[in-house]
Amino acid sequence: MASFLRMESPQPGAAPAASEEESPWLEAFVHAPVALALVRPDGVLAALNPCARRLLDVEPGEPLGAALGDEAARAELEGALQRALHGEAAGGEWWLGRRRARVRLQAPAGGRWVVASLEDVTEAQQREADLRHALGATADSLERVTDGFVALDADWRYTLVNSGGARLLGRTPEQLVGRHIWTEFPEGMGQPFHLAYERAFATQQPQTLLEYYPPFGRWFENRIYPSPDGLSIYFHDVTERVQTGQQLEALNAQLGRERQWLRGLLEQLPVAIALVRPGSGQLLLANALAARTLGALLEGRAPGEWQAEDGRPLTPETLPQVRAARGEVLDALGLACGERRWVVTSARIAEGLGHEATCVLAFQDVTELKRAEQALERSVRDRDEFLSIASHELKTPLAGLTLQVHRLLQVAAAPHGPGELARRAEPMRRSVARLDKLVQSLLDVSRIRSGRLALEREVLDLSELTREVLERLAEPLAQAGCALEARIAPQVVGFWDRLRLEQVLVNLVTNASKYGAGRPVQVVLDAEGPRARLWVSDQGIGIAAEEQVRIFEPFERAVSSRHYGGFGLGLWIVRQVVEALGGSVRVQSRPGEGATFVVELERAAS
Incomplete structure (x- = not known):
């Protein structure tokens, strides 16, 4: 190989002497826009054109042989040179000084040398090395992440699958790389993930997707990043998170219903x-x-x-x-x-x-409770007062009756007998009648308060009934010194209870004689359309305005019971009876000017 590195030309860089046929070819060699070198068949480097000198950073006068090859590539260079001399395509990549060059050798037919074209691949080799390093680092990083990651090319084939992705997909990386995604997972066609991948690639816009994948029975979250060359997809199983979220939603919904129920309960x-x-x-x-x-x-x-x-x-x-x-x-x-x-x-x-x-x-x-308490207190007071009045009212006729019976016994023993007995019996009759009236009033109280006040309605001429009652009360009125003035319209007929209206008349007239003693009592009865009206007036002590409601309550009276006897039940019974018959009763009075009680009754039964 030493001869290959040898340079015999006395002027480095100068082309060797050329024959007439080679001159055009050598002229093109010198001015070629690519790096070219001439190598003699014996391996001696004859010349470098300017592009090759710039590539190899060789100045004129430097030994050219030093720029080509190294000891480690000697055998490979010699073999390539021999193949070129035999008309075969030959070449390779070698370090030429500080540069890495891709060398192609070609021997022109009948030529005296071999032409070597040089392509600087130093930067390309470095970029490839950097890329391989980056890819290796990226692969290492992808293996460390817990998410699944796959890369798809534009033909939907797997180009990279990390271990997390392979685990989630139920395969190994080797089983997936190079395979078509929809061939491996045909059940995914038409699923939301398939549509999202198509959309990302078509729009070149990243997509995020959280969906349930029925074939796996799991929830997955996908982040899809497109490029013209394919898709990069990060995905992970979020089934537990989704199920927890669904449980939380159910609990929140239940809590909301409970809160709504409690709020409704609070409102009710x-x-x-x-x-x-x-x-x-x-x-x-x-x-x-x-x-x-x-x-x-x-x-x-x-x-x-x-x-x-x-x-x-x-x-x-x-x-x-x-x-x-x-x-x-x-x-x-x-x-x-x-x-x-x-x-x-x-x-x-x-x-x-x-x-x-x-x-x-x-x-x-507690308004109603307080009113009930006050009513109870009044009832207790009424009871105590009633007991006091009742004992007094019952004691008086009983005492008189006892005395009359004692005298009657004395008369019966005397010789002048029967005539005196009849005279003595009359006070006894009046005492018994008074007792009967008191007992009847007490019975009426019991019936009314227990809701057992029965009405026996019939067609009744109130005019006739009023005259009968006034005739029966003529003697008590005379004894009270009350002149009776009556104006009774004829044929005032209605559907009423005879005994109860008689009770109303008796109570109102005796009440007038009690409080208007010594003065006239006036009774007026008339009818107007469907209603009958009864006025009972006296010229007695009168009633103050603030007492005119209270006197219709049980055991109430406008004056002290010490001056006027009775239970204080008469007007209350009147009101209860009249209202039971569908009518009304009211009083018109001023202190010292007497009182007029007005009763209005419906003539026909309602």
């Missing part, structure tokens, strides 16, 4: 509920009842309209929500607003489960 509670923030007293939530009935109070806009149990008006500092927010525990705190009465109870709920601490206030409207 018959108690006003309010939630306030501790410290500030800020209103957080009020159910429908609280918002409707306590809105101004809870928002602190009208505290002056409310009073505490002791009657003192509330101030912004004494509002129940403010007191509860300060840490006070409200236990059946009483409040009043107009006629309504409320009881407030509070509790503090500690923070937890993602919620801050909260004060809960419950407002219970």
